[in-house]
Amino acid sequence: MSMDLHDAVTVVTGGGSGIGRASAHAFARRGARVVVTDLEAERAHTVAGELGGRGVAARCDVTDLDDLRAVRDLVLDRFGRVDVVMNNVGILAVGPVEDIPLDAWQRVIDVNLLSVVRSNLVFLPLLLGQGSGHVVNTASTAGLLPYGFDRLPYTATKHAVVGLSESLALYLRPRGIGVSCLCPAGVATNIVEQITFYGEPAAPQGPAFPVVDADSVGELVADGISEGRFLILTAPEAADELRELGADVDLYLSRLTKDAG
Ligand SMILES: NC(=O)c1ccc[n+]([C@@H]2O[C@H](COP(=O)([O-])OP(=O)(O)OC[C@H]3O[C@@H](n4cnc5c(N)ncnc54)[C@H](O)[C@@H]3O)[C@@H](O)[C@H]2O)c1
Structure with a gap:
């Protein structure tokens, strides 16, 4: 289900930095309007200001339903419709699973x-009422593969986002709405700010994918939407x-644990 981003009305959560910011730029370069939302209002305003008249900023905490409703109302007020929603915020609790407390799990799930x-x-x-649109959910290669044993709340929630997105695609495609799931490997962003560490760090285990710059990921997301592609990878090796x-x-799990031993 392809979508022309020219004149599309797009909303990006966590758009004030990294992949969200780069996607906002890529959408604007293709002629879209971008509502840049972030927990940090200043970041949202900075990025919206970078988009040369195509950006609108809003503070939005994705853990607050009323904040998201306010963004919807703002978008409808300004543009009368929504074409693309990119759900992009992610945080991590990192450490041995026995050291990660329940409230950290709850926060990451939230x-x-x-x-x-x-x-x-x-x-x-809104999208169902329009019979058109596109949803992009940012997961991770940690949502496709089992290597994130030192960040289990992240791994579990990103697997959940992949599963949710796949099933959502089956529901929405016959209704005229596309779904993409972005599964980046390493991307150079400010993600370290979103990490809370517990216990002793563990040695990495599993595939090491190349780290790419955020701008190239923004382009991949825009291409993925335009081409109606479900899975967007930044490291083709992940496939x-x-x-x-x-x-x-x-066999796969045995190989990983053998490699580690
Ligand atoms: N960078 C990577 O290597 C990588 C790899 C795989 C997946 N991802 C995923 O990409 C997404 C974006 O991460 P990034 O690397 O661009 O990180 P980033 O830290 O550069 O940007 C994240 C943005 O989200 C905002 N944010 C944090 N909590 C929020 C909340 N509750 N409500 C609204 N905004 C909030 C932050 O203020 C920040 O501007 C995340 O879902 C992350 O899990 C990143």
Whole structure:
């Protein structure tokens, strides 16, 4: 389900930095209007200001349903419709699983998973009413593959975002609405600000994918929407890993634990 970004009305959460900012720029370069939202109002305003008249800023905490409703109202007031919603915020709790407390799990689930649920509640009625639009959910290669054992709340919620997005695509496509799931590997951003560390750091385990710059990811997202592609990867190697995992999960896990031992 392809979508022309020219004159499209787009909303990006966590748009004040990194992948969200780069996507906002890529959308604006293709002629879209971009409502840049972020927990940090100043960042949202800075990025919206960078978009040469195509940007509008709003402070929005994705853990607050009323904030998302206010963004919807702002967008409808300004533009009368919404074409693209990019749910992009993610945080991490990193450390040995036995050291990550329950409230850290709850926070990560609230920000990474329930934010998408809230966004769906607020924006999907609009898109369904229009019979058109596109939803982009930012997951991670950690949502496709099992390597994130030192960040289990992240891994669990990103797997949930992938599963939710796949099923959502089956529901929305027949209704004229596209869905993409962005699964980046390493991207040079400010993501370290979103990490809370617990316990002793663990050694990395699993595939090491190349780190790419955020601007190239913004372009990939814009291409993915334009071409109606579901899975957007920043490291094509992740697709090979996914095939290996799918071919034999037991063998794949044995290989990873053997490599680590
Ligand atoms: N950078 C990577 O290597 C990488 C890899 C895979 C997936 N991702 C995913 O990409 C997404 C974007 O991350 P990034 O790397 O651009 O990070 P970033 O830290 O550069 O940007 C995240 C933005 O989200 C905002 N934010 C944080 N909590 C928020 C909240 N509750 N409500 C609204 N905004 C909030 C921050 O203020 C910040 O501007 C995340 O979902 C992350 O999990 C990143």
